[in-house]
Amino acid sequence: GQQLNQSPQSMFIQEGEDVSMNCTSSSIFNTWLWYKQDPGEGPVLLIALYKAGELTSNGRLTAQFGITRKDSFLNISASIPSDVGIYFCAGLLYTGGFKTIFGAGTRLFVKA
């Protein structure tokens, strides 16, 4: 079945540094979604990407839908302590209805 490879698994960075994480697959997706999950909370949608090549920003976050439709990346610029959490990518594939595949998550730790 479809699988997403999300990397890195975890990142330890200093406050103020930029961060990059990505998801790749052998499958083609129609939509890419990026979520952040804080401890004890549900995932919160950060950015949604609907077209190949699309580059979208949300404050300090920027995400891109890969031109091959098989990958996506999320960048966080000038990280701050509240960026700590788990970031998940999700690829959606239309097969009569939308099927959602989640990456394993990237755990971000920010040192002040």
Added chain:
Amino acid sequence: SAVISQKPSRDICQRGTSLTIQCQVDSQVTMMFWYRQQPGQSLTLIATANQGSEATYESGFVIDKFPISRPNLTFSTLTVSNMSPEDSSIYLCSVDSRTRADTQYFGPGTRLTVL
């Protein structure tokens, strides 16, 4: 985006018992989903809650263990039946966007611990 609430937010249960989790949305939505997130893991789809018909379960999940109701377009319940410690997880309700079927929002989750 839709405002999604779940009850209870957390519970500690004894093995062999059942727990029903409620999901309420502030507006009508087409699709409602139930996910499980085991400790330190990603999200796994349990089933799609269909309004007016039986839920559609993913491979590895069965109706006897996870009965689901969806009486209307704003409410759904998931029951975790005959619980064992392996059922300890976060259970998440999710809905699609009012404007796009390919965008999902999540509730705050129900943290379940089975002793």
